[in-house]
Amino acid sequence: MAEPELLLDSNIRLWVVLPIVFITFLVGVIRHYVSILLQSDKKLTLEQVSDSQVLIRSRILRENGKYIPKQSFLMRKFYFNNQDDGFFKKTKRKVVPPSPMTDPSMLTDMMKGNVTNVLPMILIGGWINWTFSGFVTTKVPFPLTLRFKPMLQQGIELLSLDASWVSSASWYFLNVFGLRSMYSLILGQDNGADQSRIMQDQMSGAAMAMPADTNKAFKAEWEALELTDHQWALENVEEDLMSKDLDLSGMFSKDLPSGIF
Amino acid sequence: MASISELYDVTWEEMRDKLRKWREENYRNSEQIVDVGEELISEHASKLGDDIWIIYEQVMIAALDCSRDDLAWSCLQELKRQFPDSHRVKRLVGMRLEALERYEDANKLYDSVLQDDPTNTAARKRKISILRAQGRNTDAIRELNEYLEQFVGDQEAWHELSELYINEHDYAKAAFCLEELMMTNPHNHLYCEQYAEVKYTQGGMENMELARKYFAQALKLNNRNMRALFGLYMSASHIAANTKVSAKVKKDNVKYAAWAASQINRAYQLAGRGKKENKCSMKAVEEMLESMHITMS
Numbered sequence: 001m002a003e004p005e006l007l008l009d010s011n012i013r014l015w016v017v018l019p020i021v022f023i024t025f026l027v028g029v030i031r032h033y034v035s036i037l038l039q040s041d042k043k044l045t046l047e048q049v050s051d052s053q054v055l056i057r058s059r060i061l062r063e064n065g066k067y068i069p070k071q072s073f074l075m076r077k078f079y080f081n082n083q084d085d086g087f088f089k090k091t092k093r094k095v096v097p098p099s100p101m102t103d104p105s106m107l108t109d110m111m112k113g114n115v116t117n118v119l120p121m122i123l124i125g126g127w128i129n130w131t132f133s134g135f136v137t138t139k140v141p142f143p144l145t146l147r148f149k150p151m152l153q154q155g156i157e158l159l160s161l162d163a164s165w166v167s168s169a170s171w172y173f174l175n176v177f178g179l180r181s182m183y184s185l186i187l188g189q190d191n192g193a194d195q196s197r198i199m200q201d202q203m204s205g206a207a208m209a210m211p212a213d214t215n216k217a218f219k220a221e222w223e224a225l226e227l228t229d230h231q232w233a234l235e236n237v238e239e240d241l242m243s244k245d246l247d248l249s250g251m252f253s254k255d256l257p258s259g260i261f
Numbered sequence: 262m263a264s265i266s267e268l269y270d271v272t273w274e275e276m277r278d279k280l281r282k283w284r285e286e287n288y289r290n291s292e293q294i295v296d297v298g299e300e301l302i303s304e305h306a307s308k309l310g311d312d313i314w315i316i317y318e319q320v321m322i323a324a325l326d327c328s329r330d331d332l333a334w335s336c337l338q339e340l341k342r343q344f345p346d347s348h349r350v351k352r353l354v355g356m357r358l359e360a361l362e363r364y365e366d367a368n369k370l371y372d373s374v375l376q377d378d379p380t381n382t383a384a385r386k387r388k389i390s391i392l393r394a395q396g397r398n399t400d401a402i403r404e405l406n407e408y409l410e411q412f413v414g415d416q417e418a419w420h421e422l423s424e425l426y427i428n429e430h431d432y433a434k435a436a437f438c439l440e441e442l443m444m445t446n447p448h449n450h451l452y453c454e455q456y457a458e459v460k461y462t463q464g465g466m467e468n469m470e471l472a473r474k475y476f477a478q479a480l481k482l483n484n485r486n487m488r489a490l491f492g493l494y495m496s497a498s499h500i501a502a503n504t505k506v507s508a509k510v511k512k513d514n515v516k517y518a519a520w521a522a523s524q525i526n527r528a529y530q531l532a533g534r535g536k537k538e539n540k541c542s543m544k545a546v547e548e549m550l551e552s553m554h555i556t557m558s
Contacts, residue, residue: 046379046411053414057441064444069471072440237477242520245527246484252532260293261269261279 006165008136016132016168023128024175025182027120032187035116051214054087058221066233073230081225088222092215125172129154132168140164265300273305277312284319291326294319299332314343321353325360333357348374352383364391382412389421398425416445423455432463450482454489461496466503472496473517487528494521498554522550 058080065073080087136156144152144163152166265276276297283294298320306313321336337357340350351374358367368391371384385408392401405422409415423438439456446452457475460468473496479489500506501514529546533539 044380049380050411050413053412057413060444064447067443067447068440072437234474234478237474237481238517241477241481242517246480246490246524248485248528248531251485251528259269260265260297261271261275 006136006139008138012135012137016135016137017171020128020132020168020172021175021179023124024172025179027124028176028179028183029187031116031120032183035112038112038116048214051217055217055221058088058225062225062228065228066231070230070232077225077228081222086222088218088225091218121176125169128172129167129169135167136161136165137168137171138166140166264304265297273301273308276301277305277309277316280316280319284315289326291323294323295327295329295332298323302336314340318349318353322356325356328360330357330360333360348378348381348383352387355384355387359387359391359394364395367391382408382415386418393425398429401425402429414445416442423459427459432459435459436463448482450479450486450489453479453482454486454492457489457492457496461492461499466500466506469496469500473500473514487525490521490524490528494518494525494550495553497521525550 061073061076061080065076078086081089083089133154134156136153142164146163148163149161152163152170153161154167154169156165156167265271266273271279280294280297280301282288283290288294298316301309301316302313302320309316317336317340321333321340324330324333324336334357337350337353340353344350351370355367355370358364358370368388371388374381374384389401389404389408392398392404402422402425405418405425409418409422412418419438419441423435423442426432426435426438436456436459439452439459442449442452443456453475457472457479460472460475473493476489476493476496479486480493483489497514497518501511501518506514526543526546529542530539533542536542
């Protein structure tokens with residue numbers, strides 16, 4: 001069935017497509033600043049800071065242990081991994097999973113997150129649907145099945161219309177996700193207007209709580225450290241060094257800059 | 262007296278960028294900072310915008326170094342006015358008290374900061390510096406050890422501790438601290454060289470071997486480290502002069518020492534090129550190397 005090419009009024013482009021883009025963008029920027037205003041300070045405990053640094057030290061030991069003598073490496077590995085009183089074996093942190101019910105600050109954080117992100121999206125989506133209804137806005141460049149028709153062609157009651165022609169509401173949702181990269185360009189990484197990232201966070205929310213994972217992190221480090229061996233990087237350093245003359249360029253006072261500028 | 266901008270013919274932007282470079286690379290050239298910074302804040306304050314606060318901080322610390330209490334006080338006033346309840350500004354207040362040797366007041370101030378925020382590292386480090394300024398090295402070492410137990414990743418602190426241990430002649434522990442630093446900064450030739458020097462000072466065949474290896478590593482990371490080159494020469498000569506080593510080890514070390522000596526000669530040759538006295542200085546270098554030759558008594 002040959003599909004008739006619909007010619008859309010260019011006014012649609014001027015008065016519908018572009019305004020929706022602007023509206024979405026401005027709402028996103030406003031959301032970003034509002035989320036900054038409503039942000040509560042996250043205070044870390046001494047123990048959390050200390051634990052995170054210990055984990056970093058153990059990781060550095062694994063990666064760069066080859067630069068220190070074998071004896072020193074073994075001494076540190078022993079300190080961490082010893083059967084009876086190695087640090088990773090001995091330390092058990094009290095783990096309180098931060099569920100929303102018990103932790104009041106988490107609850108307010110969640111509410112703020114919902115208010116700033118989900119609510120505006122629903123409101124504006126509904127408003128756009130009501131204002132810009134009854135006509136086709138744009139065409140998606142790929143063919144869609146008929147199943148998508150009721151979803152994407154909200155106000156249009158034409159049975160024979162190709163599902164690729166969509167209404168303004170779907171154009172709005174397209175914008176919300178599409179402008180994400182624009183936000184990181186203008187507002188910098190980690191901005192409050194980044195909706196899809198927030199939704200991802202909410203979905204994997206429970207699994208991401210760092211404090212609960214300290215014990216698991218320790219166990220993982222213990223295993224990784226057990227497997228590491230010491231390959232001294234300095235075995236043949238003299239041979240490497242003396243294979244050629246030293247490069248002494250730029251060493252002498254004539255060549256060096258002097259004074260402040 | 263001519264201002265910096267006239268002397269060097271630079272604009273205020275260049276002065277500001279130079280200050281930023283000094284800030285980012287942690288230079289301690291306080292007199293230059295005071296000269297450049299003072300002019301920048303007195304003449305060009307309005308053009309600096311929000312940069313001015315961090316420049317105030319930088320200039321204030323440099324002024325304390327140069328005993329310019331007037332400048333330090335005025336910078337501090339500006340900062341206190343802008344950031345009334347800031348821990349960072351409180352640290353600067355404390356530093357000024359330390360400069361005036363009012364250690365009790367400074368300690369009280371830092372304690373109040375720590376009560377408010379137990380994770381504040383700056384206040385704890387200042388308290389340790391007070392102990393060091395008062396000459397109480399053993400107390401400083403103890404406090405620093407406790408600090409490092411909790412903040413294992415603080416490299417500045419590890420370095421300070423290694424320096425304290427060297428002052429107390431506890432070379433084994435100083436070596437431990439330097440090992441931490443070498444692990445976190447494997448490409449820094451200065452840590453390798455310091456570690457090698459500590460090992461050399463400890464003495465003993467094994468330590469001497471390690472010292473030679475780390476001097477060589479320092480040279481590999483930076484070919485122009487003369488101190489490491491001399492260190493290599495000395496440690497190799499030391500091992501070679503020892504009667505209890507095997508013939509192969511002795512031969513290797515003699516070879517290393519000879520290579521190091523030739524490189525030293527070459528360096529002095531290059532340094533003196535174009536100068537008339539080069540021949541005399543080369544002879545002096547030869548004699549110096551001869552005098553450094555180790556003989557077992």
